[in-house]
Amino acid sequence: MNAFAFRACVAASAVALAGICAPAAAQLGNPAGWAPTTMADPPGKPAPNRTNVQDELFVQLASAGDRFEIQASELALQKSGNDGIKDFAQRMKQAHSDTSAKLASIAQAANVPVSKSTPPDDQATLERLKSLDGDGFDSAYLQAQLVAHQKAAQLLIWEAGQGQNGDLQRYAAAALVDVLAHMEAIQRLLAEHTTVGKQGLATR
């Protein structure tokens, strides 16, 4: 992606975020999956800041995902010689620092702990990225970014559908739009870097 296209993509993403940040209605969920301890008041409406096990696991996984993104992007800023990848890494570092702070704030209000450790699969990927240089690093970074964003999109869709806490669900729905925009940018970079055809959202 050239610099102009990249800036256009960032701008488009910002517009999308602005649009999606408008207050959305809380999810009208399936109570069959609510935790037995859920306090509903009135019936059908979980009391504010109630969470279910999905919310709690989501906060753990999403906060760990943000940390991985920031760490991997810092490595890319140090090690990559490709301007497009460095621009993207800077964008990821900023975006995931922002979402990390926002998620921490919602989690604190809901009294749900965020992740304090790096999961083993993320740790293994970071170690591998540290061991690579040049083209090998760029390829591995982009591939790791693709996988991370695919998993992030799945996780956000899952929380938007299966969670219970309205703030977390709205957070997930808004973040999903951004993550899909990131995924499209990765797919464009991958197509440029590997010279294979575009895939996924980059084909539209």
Place this chain on the structure above:
Amino acid sequence: MNRKFALCAGTTAATAFAVALAVDAGADPLPPDTTYRPLPTLPFSTVRQHDEAMKPEVMERQRALLNQRYDLSDRPIPGVMMSGGRKAVQAGVRVKLPQGATWESLAELSPQEIRERGLLPDGFKPLPHVKQTAGGQIFPQQQIDTIQQMEQRDLRRFDADFDLPAHLTPEFPPPIFLTTRPELGDVSRGQLLTIRNFYEIMNGIVTPVQMEGLRLLLTPFPQEEFNQTEDRKVAQQSLGVTCLDCHSNFHSNAAFHLTPDLRPQAVRFRLDTPSLRGVFAQQIHGSKRSLRSLEDFTEFEQRTAYFNGDHVSATRKGVHLPDRANQVAMMAQMQNIIDFPPAPKLDPGGALNPALATQQELEGEALFMGKGRCAECHLPQTAFMDQTMHDLKLERFYKTGATVNDFIAIPDGPIKTFTLRGIKDTPPYMHDGRLMTLADTVEFFNLILGLKLTQQEKDALLAYLLVL
């Protein structure tokens, strides 16, 4: 040995990247209920209390969405009825335009411009299920009332109701035409086939094998939302649903569901019940699964409690495993004698007979074959299908990933080509029922295929579709 070592080292270097990736692939999977249905956690009475309390808001939210997207008024095309003569075909484009836009102005824009400016009419986007988080089958009121009256079986859910007005759904009960007895015309006697009356209606008309298949197609079996466990959405413990509860008289009553073919739950798109008319001419089955025989489809849906793609949850609720050589074959042989409704203006090859067709219909046929590009997939000589799947890439026109009524619209991807024979009988249109009228479908394809049809051409295409 040295050569072996060199070969090994070279392979190692060349595949280092792949090996490293393999380590990642074996790492933590996503949470289990991104694929599998979570087990119920609360007593049935508590779930029902919450669901019933939420229901007015569920229905109001869907009503608001439908009214924002569509003109739902009752405006029939004068003199045009569905094949049984019991219901009028609805007129006009019902999808609402964005403020300030016209169909002509939209058709001048590129897909990118429409996407960036957010101008794709919302009615062209995937249509959410009325209760996405629970999903499952939702039956129209006429079906619920008739089955209650005839079988004392309750198809009413306590968490959500059917969401479209009755004038925008197929006629009920629909007529039945048989390939084996074309001289008889509609054999339904104006009744809905049920387990109570099928023998009386069909005795002497079908074979013993077909009769047994029909009995099975009308026999209730447990389903995700209609069963005897706490994980149900019907008040009383239920015997389940039948194949023909959605495919009323082998047609459709516009009952809807979620696709079995996607996870997580939030991205499962709505499925509008397709008609079984002409299923004998269809070589692939399921909007996405491309199952290669009607027997495969008929057998498999019993295994997953009807269209949830989940054999695990279905097993809790009681599975029905029909014998392939006997029961499945009989069910398929019954379905395979259901004919399309008559189309007297078509010749045996599917072309309009010029002696019977109007000038406008002939103009429509020419557009269908040419400028309109319809016949590229809907081949007249093979019952207006092409036995494959196509990706319309609608996501070129809008930003995917937005959450609407708990449904997240991701790209549709390839979807099976459905027949256009008898198409005036099967509103709403598209696999999810997102379009209310045939005029909507003309505008939809005019935009996404960039056809630039004039109003006269759109009217001619519509006239042609009404005679198929």
